[in-house]
Amino acid sequence: MKIIRFAKLRKSIGVSLFGMAFASCLAGCAGKAAPPGTVFFPPPPNKPKVQFLTSIADSTDVEGKQGGFSLVVTGKEGEQSIRSISKAYGVAVSKGKIYVCDTSGGQLVIIDPVNKKFDYLKGNYGDGKLKKPVNVALDDDGNIYVVDTMRKEVLVYDSMGNYLKSFGKELEKAKPVDIVAYKNRLYLLDIFQGDIKVLDRRTGRLLTTIGKDEGSSKGLRMPVNFTIDKAGFMYVTNAGNGKVIKLDLDGHILGSFGKLGDGFGDFTRPKGVAVDDTGLIYVADGGHQNVQLFSFVDNKSRLLMFFGDPGLPVGSMNLPAGIAVSKDNLAYFQKFAAPDFELEQVIYVINQYGPAKLAIYGLGKMKGDTTEMVAPTSADKSK
Amino acid sequence: MNVRFAGLLLVMTIFPCVAQAADVSCKTAECHTSIGGTQNMHEPVKEGDCSGCHKQTNPLHPLKGAKSFAMTAQGAALCYQCHDAFGKKKVLHPPVKDGECAYCHKPHGGVGPFLLEGGDDQTALCMGCHDAAPFKQKVKHGPVAVGACTKCHNPHESNEKALLRGPVWESCLKCHADFLKSLKGAAFIHPPVKDGPCTSCHNPHGSAVPQLLKKKMPDVCLECHPGLAKKLTAKVPHKPLQDEGGCGNCHSTHFSKSKGLLAGEEKDVCLGCHDTDKLGKPPLRNIKKEIEGKKFLHGPIEMGECKACHSPHGSDYFRLLNKSYPADLYAPYKEGLYDLCLECHEKNLLKFAETTIYTNFRNGKRNLHFVHVVDKRKGRTCRVCHEAHASSGEKLISKEGVQFGEWKIPLNFKITPTGGSCAPGCHRAFKYDRDKPETYGAETK
Structure with missing residues (x-):
């Protein structure tokens, strides 16, 4: 009964959002008319917190149709080469550049929106040839680490895109699916073993394995994606139990939230997870076709909102997978935002299907909106 | 007629x-x-x-x-x-x-x-019509005591209530001029003083309690500060609130240079009483003596904020603490028991037997805070090694040793770049090292 009820509610909210998109064209939002096509979440009369900004599917979305071209792949001069994203999964943002793992295209797409560049990874040939890149991470030096589930390896490229080395084949019965570079360590998420391998960033040597479920019900279950926040806490999405599990860098489980289901805050196929610099947690769900936004304070989670549900002319998600959140490029993407909607974070979501391969949303608020995404807790107030 | x-x-x-x-x-x-x-x-x-x-x-x-x-x-x-x-x-x-x-x-x-x-004494004249009871209280306003009713009241007509010669605030300050002078230089003013009327707290004719208050302290204060009532009835009361001076023992009720209308800076107000070996039965510790001359002060004390740990109006916890902290020397860690310390210090300090994150007091990954405090038989409270207020030792480690009956247990704690050692009265000397863990023999415990 509960599932049916929530399913209906979701549908009705989807309809509301659809209506909202058009309503926003007609009546505007938060008192000021939004341009036609503006899609805000949540729907009115709530104050908008997220806006769909734009999407990228190929190089023309970045460079323009008459834009420049790259010699990196084609080697041909004098003609425009349109490079596209076939079917992507993982996404990462570093120093303003967006790194997209094109799994079926066997490419790592590097997008520099400010400088209008859409390139394929330079070192993607020979020993450095990617077969099925699923996730990517960058370290503080700009080195690029790509997890390839077909090669069952991590491939390392320097900041210029030159192939350096690969490692991970020696990991027995492992299937790394996601990677995070944090300080002098690499953290490798293993979906088969249900654990996280900790490797030395420079040597790729396995140092320890953490997060292994020791028979308790709290542990990782088919972990698919993870991230590390600025405070050094890991958040892992688990397809097996529908939970987001928080761990420290020693692998101690500190808490979790979510469960399998279609209620608010539940997950069906949780995939990409990201944490912004204020601690808000974004979880993409391939089943719900949306991103849910949570706070998780003192081991208590709170669903704050969700966005991208089906039914909208633009801004709906289609099998969302990887997600990244960054303050990079705020000024660049502000021009895609509605007048008076001030961006605070840029959210990048990979859609495995549909035209919007890389959908870009902005978290923010209308000028003069004094409401906070997370209301102060009683503990905060007492301080 | x-x-x-x-x-x-x-x-x-x-x-x-x-x-x-x-x-x-x-x-x-x-x-x-x-x-x-x-x-x-x-x-x-x-x-x-x-x-x-x-x-x-x-x-x-x-x-x-x-x-x-x-x-x-x-x-x-x-x-x-x-x-x-x-x-x-x-x-x-x-x-x-x-x-x-x-x-x-x-x-x-x-x-x-x-x-x-x-x-000159108009008492009999005025009392010919007015009820004399308020004027026969134990504490009388000066003009009332000498029957100078017309000092405050115009006997014929006025634009103010109660035939006052001016608004309440002005009427009072016509005589209390010294008060006005001090008030002008104050950083913090009690709202009833700033906005009036003085009669919010005072009965202008007479009162059964000092300072012409309408009620005794803290009752008069609770009329506007009802949130404190729960604190005042907590298990552990702060003694000054129970004597005649009440709230005024710590607060300057009209104005102050200090936050919270305290009579001085917070730490100074607290140490104004906690500066002796004879306070209370059995006597409380002489905090002023504990702090004086010490190289390392606990952060809140360094900032002069005793209330970071103590609740001065009353508490359900030992020593007026804000949160739970064991009163006994031994108390094995359990969730919530050490909330006072873990409110500021690493919350996961005592949760995991092994860590590389939550403490530097570890041998390799072995969490030595966990070893000491989580021991189910004899979990040592923080005070066994640390001084809560101040110490001459780094990390507030006690130099003189914790009082253990008639003996002060020495710690002989030393810090090295990657670890340290201690040779206390508790066990044999041990070293610890985060990078190259020490191997202990049979006497590990």
């Missing part, structure tokens, strides 16, 4: 010589002998001119059984023939409103100024 005027008419009837012409005094050896003779005579009486107020209505005077004189006007109109009329302000004293000036004034003369009978 005014009793005094009735008497006056009677006198006039009995002593008919009043009826004589204005140039002939009515007061003779035989007639109207009671008129005058007071310190402050009505000016016409002093001049022997009765005709301003009295007029002859019958040529025969004295006239037995009848009146031969009448007043030249009735009620206040009689007085307004010479005096300015009242009634232009919002509030009138009821006798003024009724035109019964003689309720208060003696028309021929009185002992006191203004034709008043009671001299």
Whole structure:
């Protein structure tokens, strides 16, 4: 009964959002008319917190149709080469550049929106040839680490895109699916073993394995994606139990939230997870076709909102997978935002299907909106 | 009819010589002998001119059984023939409103100024009509004590409530000028002082409690600060709140240079009492002595914020602490028991036997805080190694040792770049190293 009820509610909210998109064209939002096509979440009369900004599917979305071209792949001069994203999964943002793992295209797409560049990874040939890149991470030096589930390896490229080395084949019965570079360590998420391998960033040597479920019900279950926040806490999405599990860098489980289901805050196929610099947690769900936004304070989670549900002319998600959140490029993407909607974070979501391969949303608020995404807790107030 | 005027008419009837012409005094050896003779005579009486107020209505005077004189006007109109009329302000004293000036004034003369009978002390005069109870309290306002009611009140009319001579705040500060001078330099002012009225807290006439408060402290304070009531009834009370000084023992109730209207800087206020070995039974620790000269102060003390750990109004926890901390020397860690310390210090400090994150007090990954505190049989509380207020040792590690009955257990703690060592009275000397873990023998525990 509960599932049916929530399913209906979701549908009705989807309809509301659809209506909202058009309503926003007609009546505007938060008192000021939004341009036609503006899609805000949540729907009115709530104050908008997220806006769909734009999407990228190929190089023309970045460079323009008459834009420049790259010699990196084609080697041909004098003609425009349109490079596209076939079917992507993982996404990462570093120093303003967006790194997209094109799994079926066997490419790592590097997008520099400010400088209008859409390139394929330079070192993607020979020993450095990617077969099925699923996730990517960058370290503080700009080195690029790509997890390839077909090669069952991590491939390392320097900041210029030159192939350096690969490692991970020696990991027995492992299937790394996601990677995070944090300080002098690499953290490798293993979906088969249900654990996280900790490797030395420079040597790729396995140092320890953490997060292994020791028979308790709290542990990782088919972990698919993870991230590390600025405070050094890991958040892992688990397809097996529908939970987001928080761990420290020693692998101690500190808490979790979510469960399998279609209620608010539940997950069906949780995939990409990201944490912004204020601690808000974004979880993409391939089943719900949306991103849910949570706070998780003192081991208590709170669903704050969700966005991208089906039914909208633009801004709906289609099998969302990887997600990244960054303050990079705020000024660049502000021009895609509605007048008076001030961006605070840029959210990048990979859609495995549909035209919007890389959908870009902005978290923010209308000028003069004094409401906070997370209301102060009683503990905060007492301080 | 005014009793005094009735008497006056009677006198006039009995002593008919009043009826004589204005140039002939009515007061003779035989007639109207009671008129005058007071310190402050009505000016016409002093001049022997009765005709301003009295007029002859019958040529025969004295006239037995009848009146031969009448007043030249009735009620206040009689007085307004010479005096300015009242009634232009919002509030009138009821006798003024009724035109019964003689309720208060003696028309021929009185002992006191203004034709008043009671001299400078107006208590008897005012209490003739007003309820005397508020003026008979144990603590009296100065003007009340000497019967100077008109110091604050205008007896005829006023634009202020209760016939005050001005707004409450101004009325009070006309005398309390020293207060005004200090108030101007204050950083923090109690809102009732800033915005008035003073009567929010004080009874201007008299009170059963000091400082003319409407109620004793803390009751008077709780009227506006009800949130503190729960604290004041907590298991562990702060003693100053229970004695006569109440809230005023720590707070400067009108204004202050310090936050929270404290009588001084927070730490100074606390150490104002906690600076002796004789406070309480058994005596509380002499915190001032504990802090003085110490190289390392606990962060909140360094910032002068005792209330970071203590709840000065009352607490359900030992030593007025804000949160839970064991009162005993040994208390194995369990969730919530050490919340006071873990509120600021790493929350996961005592959760995991192994860590590389939450403490530097570890041998390799082995969490030595966990080893000491989570021991189910004999979990050592923080105080076994650390001083809560100040220490000469780094990390507030006790240099002198914790009091263990009659013995102070030495710690002999040393820090190295990657670990440290201690040789306490608890166990044999141990070293620890985060990078190259020490291997302990059989005596590990």
